[in-house]
Amino acid sequence: MKEKIEAILEEVENFSAKSKEHIEEYRIKWLSKKGEITVLFDDFKTVAPELKREFGAKLNELKNKAQEKINHFKDVFELQNQSSFQDIDLSLPAEHGTEIGSLHPIHIVKKEIIKIFEDIGFTLSEGREIEDDWHNFTALNTPEDHPARDMQDTFYIQTNPEIVLRTQTSSAQVHLMENNKPPIRTISPGRVYRNETVSARSHCQFHQVEGLYIDTKVSFADLKQTILYFAQRFFGEETKIRLRPSFFPFTEPSAEVDISCTICKGEGCNICKHSGWLEILGCGMVDPQVLTNCGIDATKYTGFAFGMGIERIAMLKYKITDIRLFFENDVRFLKQFQSA
Ligand code: DAH
Numbered sequence: 001m002k003e004k005i006e007a008i009l010e011e012v013e014n015f016s017a018k019s020k021e022h023i024e025e026y027r028i029k030w031l032s033k034k035g036e037i038t039v040l041f042d043d044f045k046t047v048a049p050e051l052k053r054e055f056g057a058k059l060n061e062l063k064n065k066a067q068e069k070i071n072h073f074k075d076v077f078e079l080q081n082q083s084s085f086q087d088i089d090l091s092l093p094a095e096h097g098t099e100i101g102s103l104h105p106i107h108i109v110k111k112e113i114i115k116i117f118e119d120i121g122f123t124l125s126e127g128r129e130i131e132d133d134w135h136n137f138t139a140l141n142t143p144e145d146h147p148a149r150d151m152q153d154t155f156y157i158q159t160n161p162e163i164v165l166r167t168q169t170s171s172a173q174v175h176l177m178e179n180n181k182p183p184i185r186t187i188s189p190g191r192v193y194r195n196e197t198v199s200a201r202s203h204c205q206f207h208q209v210e211g212l213y214i215d216t217k218v219s220f221a222d223l224k225q226t227i228l229y230f231a232q233r234f235f236g237e238e239t240k241i242r243l244r245p246s247f248f249p250f251t252e253p254s255a256e257v258d259i260s261c262t263i264c265k266g267e268g269c270n271i272c273k274h275s276g277w278l279e280i281l282g283c284g285m286v287d288p289q290v291l292t293n294c295g296i297d298a299t300k301y302t303g304f305a306f307g308m309g310i311e312r313i314a315m316l317k318y319k320i321t322d323i324r325l326f327f328e329n330d331v332r333f334l335k336q337f338q339s340a
Helices: 002-014 020-031 036-046 049-082 105-118 170-179 220-235 288-293 310-318 323-327 331-337
Strands: 130-132 160-165 184-193 205-215 241-248 251-260 277-286 302-309
Touching: 002 036, 002 049, 020 036, 020 049, 036 049, 105 184, 105 205, 105 220, 105 310, 105 331, 170 184, 170 205, 170 288, 170 302, 205 220, 205 277, 205 310, 220 241, 220 251, 220 277, 220 302, 220 310, 241 277, 251 302, 277 288, 277 310, 302 310, 310 323
Parallel strands: none
Antiparallel strands: 130 160, 184 205, 205 302, 241 251, 251 277, 277 302
């Protein structure tokens, strides 16, 4: 009996079905009422009691393997039947159309800003999202008691208050000046974080582009002309700019830049709150103390810097009124940028 079990087991293991009929043939051969394995179960009654345990296990194993083999090949032929490849014309368009992905509006705007500045000789650089106190604040003339350092605004790393999620891409300026000799002419886009209540107008994460130009004889006129060039390329040739005096700890003098309203062309509308102007960025001449902090000779070099929020620019470009839309990944929103 033992040899018989082993012989059939070998046959089962080597079995490969060529057709549905072939499977049925072997099912009958092994497992039907008079099949070889069924007969062995009948013979099992005559096995000596002390051998029953061993033979019982072997027989069960044989039966299971045979059944599995049959089932396996049944599945294989079933599948082949379902997908008869000869009948499919692979050149036909897909039944439900093809879903095309799209670039995120923030990415589209970021790329456009980079291109505009690269065209006038700015290089592209990258800062860090996790910063230390020196690069995010101290080197940028932001003393310890400055309101910008308030726990309300900054995400600190709990175990080490010296480490923050950067609140501004201006921190990239410090790395750039510490590690490069002038002339430096670069833009640095990236994500920033602030501990703000999320609303239609502000978010706890957003993107900025920082610009920095350090050389001998860089003047405020260079700054103004660079911003005008950017505004007219991005928003259209007829765009006007207006510089308002402002304050940033790391620039002196400082200004905020408005562009003439892209919607009403300066006439006054809801978007520009009837002023005719829209704020787009902050800028100024790099404070000599900041140059010194970063190891640059402030008697020899001057420079300008600017920083703009990409969401703000994108909202103006696409007339989006809720900043949260950029972060919600709602495909109905994102799909609208498919052709951009
Ligand atoms: N870092 C400023 C902010 O987040 C923006 C800014 C203003 C950047 C003036 C600059 C600058 O480089 O010169 O509000």
